[in-house]
Amino acid sequence: MTATARPGAHLAYREGSPLALEADYIVVGSGSGGSPAALVLARAGYSVALLEAGPWRDADDYPATMLGVMRDLFPNWGATVAVGNSILPIVQAQLVGGGTVINSAIMVRTPGDVVASWASDHGLGDVLNPGNMGPALDRIESELHVADSLEDTGAARFGGSNQRLLDGLRAGGLSAHPTRRNVRGCQGQSRCLQGCRLGAKQSSNIGWIPEVLSLGGTVLSCAPVQRVQIVDGRAVGVQGRFRHPQTRRAGARFIVRARRGVLLAASATGTAPLLQRSGVRSPALGRFWRAHPGAGIIGVYPDVIDMYEGVTQGTASIHHRGEHGLKLESLALPLELVAGRTSGGGKQLTARLGDIRHQAMWISAVRAEAVGTVRQGRLGGVRVAYEPTRRDLERLRLGSALLARTHFAQGASRVRPGVVGLPFEIGPDEVHLLEQAPLHNRAWTWVLSHLFGGAVLGADPNTSVVAPDLHVRGVRDLHVVDASALPTTLGVNPQHTIMAVAWIIADRLANDDRTRTKSASKRD
Amino acid sequence: MLTRTLAWVLAATFPSSGDLPGLDSLDVRPSLRQLQREAAPVFALGLYGSTGAFLLCPLLTVGWPLPAFLLPRRVLDRHAHAMAGHRFYLVRQAMLMIKTVGAALWGAHPAVRSQLGLAAYEPDPGTFRGDHVVPQTPRSAPQPAEIQP
Numbered sequence A: 001m002t003a004t005a006r007p008g009a010h011l012a013y014r015e016g017s018p019l020a021l022e023a024d025y026i027v028v029g030s031g032s033g034g035s036p037a038a039l040v041l042a043r044a045g046y047s048v049a050l051l052e053a054g055p056w057r058d059a060d061d062y063p064a065t066m067l068g069v070m071r072d073l074f075p076n077w078g079a080t081v082a083v084g085n086s087i088l089p090i091v092q093a094q095l096v097g098g099g100t101v102i103n104s105a106i107m108v109r110t111p112g113d114v115v116a117s118w119a120s121d122h123g124l125g126d127v128l129n130p131g132n133m134g135p136a137l138d139r140i141e142s143e144l145h146v147a148d149s150l151e152d153t154g155a156a157r158f159g160g161s162n163q164r165l166l167d168g169l170r171a172g173g174l175s176a177h178p179t180r181r182n183v184r185g186c187q188g189q190s191r192c193l194q195g196c197r198l199g200a201k202q203s204s205n206i207g208w209i210p211e212v213l214s215l216g217g218t219v220l221s222c223a224p225v226q227r228v229q230i231v232d233g234r235a236v237g238v239q240g241r242f243r244h245p246q247t248r249r250a251g252a253r254f255i256v257r258a259r260r261g262v263l264l265a266a267s268a269t270g271t272a273p274l275l276q277r278s279g280v281r282s283p284a285l286g287r288f289w290r291a292h293p294g295a296g297i298i299g300v301y302p303d304v305i306d307m308y309e310g311v312t313q314g315t316a317s318i319h320h321r322g323e324h325g326l327k328l329e330s331l332a333l334p335l336e337l338v339a340g341r342t343s344g345g346g347k348q349l350t351a352r353l354g355d356i357r358h359q360a361m362w363i364s365a366v367r368a369e370a371v372g373t374v375r376q377g378r379l380g381g382v383r384v385a386y387e388p389t390r391r392d393l394e395r396l397r398l399g400s401a402l403l404a405r406t407h408f409a410q411g412a413s414r415v416r417p418g419v420v421g422l423p424f425e426i427g428p429d430e431v432h433l434l435e436q437a438p439l440h441n442r443a444w445t446w447v448l449s450h451l452f453g454g455a456v457l458g459a460d461p462n463t464s465v466v467a468p469d470l471h472v473r474g475v476r477d478l479h480v481v482d483a484s485a486l487p488t489t490l491g492v493n494p495q496h497t498i499m500a501v502a503w504i505i506a507d508r509l510a511n512d513d514r515t516r517t518k519s520a521s522k523r524d
Numbered sequence B: 001m002l003t004r005t006l007a008w009v010l011a012a013t014f015p016s017s018g019d020l021p022g023l024d025s026l027d028v029r030p031s032l033r034q035l036q037r038e039a040a041p042v043f044a045l046g047l048y049g050s051t052g053a054f055l056l057c058p059l060l061t062v063g064w065p066l067p068a069f070l071l072p073r074r075v076l077d078r079h080a081h082a083m084a085g086h087r088f089y090l091v092r093q094a095m096l097m098i099k100t101v102g103a104a105l106w107g108a109h110p111a112v113r114s115q116l117g118l119a120a121y122e123p124d125p126g127t128f129r130g131d132h133v134v135p136q137t138p139r140s141a142p143q144p145a146e147i148q149p
């Protein structure tokens, strides 16, 4: 016996008889890629089923503490890592809205050089070009209320750490700007990572996905898709089993049939393994996995900075993006995370946190040249193999030294590099130590949160999983609309680009379908 | 037993210092028990493995051939500190795992936050949306022609 669902419903964890559903399109994953794709198809009049592995949490459900964040917002309590000659934590979200719920809401338009390289090096000029990227980016900006964070929040709530980085970089002759973010009425509470309890951040669970529901779409949460059903070379549906978000108990099975197509947006760690589990074969599957690894550096000031009073990430600079692949930003990391990354243990460690209100954390992230792989692991998890190169490390070191100098120029008395082999703190005349810091991944505390690839788009069948006609090679009606499709890194924050690419692909599918249906009915 | 051992290791990692309370003076066992109940297996495995490493490593860190719980207070403190900066990467990684959990408990504790002059956290509700049917509303969204970029 099977239960069915009516359109316009959100269905959460359930036990008992299997659930069967049918929709024109299925979208797997509800983050930066999945949510706009579902929205575009729903607005075009198609029935859409959006499936998400995590639960749907509203603003009142968001946790406050880091333990709560690990439990309620991260997959596997944040235990996903990339392994190479060091272990790099991968930060992602698992709930309706995906990364849009926990990210810092920064929206950066796709740089022109990236779109140009997608055309020239990956044969994507017909699909992704300035002519369609520009309007898609514009449209998303206006729907998500993207605004300058200093103007939106006001100088009083912008935050001391953000202001110092802005002033410091500019005084040093570098271009820097207040970030542009998709927020409305941000109060500068520095709690983007916990999900915005005020509802200021325009994450997809508060805007786009409710609209999909109101247009008759169905949302299944707590519903990790196990595999895509492929029959005679065509994607016809997906299947899986509900999973309780807290107890992880397996619930009812679900099967969703797709009349027109399946769009995968399970993220750069989820989509390629899902394709592998579904039996898709491609020499490029799971390869060309990339990232923007980043590391933080803390300045300690004689006066109170209060980095938790202000915008989480209010200032950014891509001045060195071209030459060095560097992105510099301020970041108010919660106390718990600062405590975890501060070097030392025992009494010294506790004592080192006593000046937290005087600390300002800034980060440099690298547009890394390293290329890794992502695979389905044997025990059900995913295996990411990834190792930043020596050049990536040199760039990170350069960025960290630049930030250290900026801290000192802004009045910091000490800087905490957080690099093994270096003193816990350095003074203004010791930045050379940082400039000569060890070039080994194990010495640095990298974190990965901007991820790309694994199922990339491109013209060459040996280096891409998805062809420029937008179908996964060898499988009709199967598409990829998340970060895993991007064939390169960006050197800027990725969500705006991911959203725009998903938007364009979904729109193209909707229009192709309409053209096909029209010509078929004319023939009839 | 396991909870007590974990609590002890975490307290050795984040002990009181000056006016700042540490995990040795705060009762975090209820949160720890909850964590043990709810943590993803891979996370719990990492934490237990790291706790074992903390107990067994004094020979590597401070040259004492004893498990950590037999170390005198001052030596234990040196051990905790030395683990965090040890030249063996896996020892450092084990300590990072312990610090991550210890920091999460310590940094969220109201007594610590108040001493540091930071606002207290609200409780974590741990709730999520159940089933929900959205009444069908007239189509107010833009029509297909309008959504072309």
Ligand SMILES: Cc1cc2nc3c(=O)[nH]c(=O)nc-3n(C[C@H](O)[C@H](O)[C@H](O)COP(=O)(O)OP(=O)(O)OC[C@H]3O[C@@H](n4cnc5c(N)ncnc54)[C@H](O)[C@@H]3O)c2cc1C
Pocket (backbone or CB within 6 Å): A028, A029, A030, A031, A032, A033, A034, A051, A052, A053, A054, A091, A092, A093, A094, A095, A096, A097, A098, A099, A100, A102, A103, A104, A105, A106, A107, A108, A193, A223, A224, A225, A226, A265, A266, A267, A268, A270, A271, A274, A449, A450, A451, A481, A482, A483, A484, A493, A494, A495, A496, A498
């Ligand atoms: C802490 C943090 C801060 C960031 N800040 C910014 C920022 O300010 N600006 C910016 O541009 N970018 C930022 N990013 C990056 C950005 O959020 C991501 O690049 C983006 O969300 C990735 O989009 P995606 O659709 O590929 O994946 P996600 O947004 O991660 O969505 C994937 C979704 O798929 C679900 N899923 C996975 N597997 C399955 C399955 N089998 N079945 C069903 N569902 C599944 C996941 O649960 C998840 O919800 C940040 C990231 C992090 C972690």
